[in-house]
Amino acid sequence: MATTSYRDIKLDMLRRITDGEWPPGSLLPSEMDLSGHYGAARATVSRAMRELADEGLVERKRKAGTRVRPSPVRLMRMEIPLVRTEIEEQGAEYRYALVRSDIQIADDWLRARLGLEPGTEVRHLICVHFSDGQPYQFEDRWISLAATPAARTVDFRTSGPNEWLVGQVPFSTVEVSFSATAADDEQSHHLGCAPGDPLFTVERQTTWRDEGVTFVRLFHRRGHRMTTRY
Known part of the structure; x- marks a missing residue:
């Protein structure tokens, strides 16, 4: 070269x-x-x-x-939280389960969200994180394979995409939104609540130099508490 x-x-x-x-x-x-x-x-x-x-x-x-570096890019001094750490800091035992994983063409709404070109492939993963055996977080994530080609072949059966992305992929900007939503049938099944129950929902989008890397929705049952330290 x-x-x-x-x-x-x-x-x-x-x-x-x-x-x-x-x-x-x-x-x-x-x-x-x-x-x-x-x-x-x-x-x-x-x-x-x-x-x-x-x-x-x-x-x-x-x-x-x-x-x-083991954990690349901290320009904004912002840490992407690890759900494993969240749970273990509460003195609870952490467990992870991959529900499903597939590679697909990004839907229009996701392309608009991450700024992806038409025909861009993404890896879509559904995961559940447990605290002392009880459902703690339902994770619905998309990873752009244009921005992160290595994500195509990673085996997420034993360790979740949250940990892999934090350790492997740089980010320059993060956008986070919080909302209250109602559990659909799949979310209620995996979180052990009733359909329509209120969920605390976090949407997080990470970008590296104006290129969308990943978008994730994280769902928690009623009563979930989030603490942020500056």
Whole structure:
């Protein structure tokens, strides 16, 4: 690959991180090796790596090299909460179940929500999270495979998409909405409540550089309490 633009180098390095070629914790090639790969000056590569470090994607240490951070990108100092942590911090035992997973063409409403091109494929996942054996959260999630190709083949049967996305995929903006909704038949079945019962609902959309990554609806039974720390 012949390019002298640090922006092009940075974008390609970002792609290799988000595609899983360089997974969290991995050691990146040296600046000298990368300058040879990209056909660019070492200073150009260094600038690209410095910007990735400033954005929280990689960590650079003198004599130890550059590694992909375990939890990339915290520019806004905002943490995407992990439901496992939420439950375990309450002293309860966490359990997870995947209800179903499929790959489909994004519906119009989802394309409009995430800014996706027509024909974009998404991975749709339905999951349930349990606290001490009781239903705690019903998760209805879509992941853009254009923004996150690696999500196509991930096995979510033992660990949920929430944990995988937080550990693997960067984000630059997050939009969160809260509402009260009524349980439909599927939600009531998995949450152990009656159809029509009120649910506390969180909608969360994450974006990386104006490209929609994932949209999720999280449903909780009556009485759920959410606490935010700043």
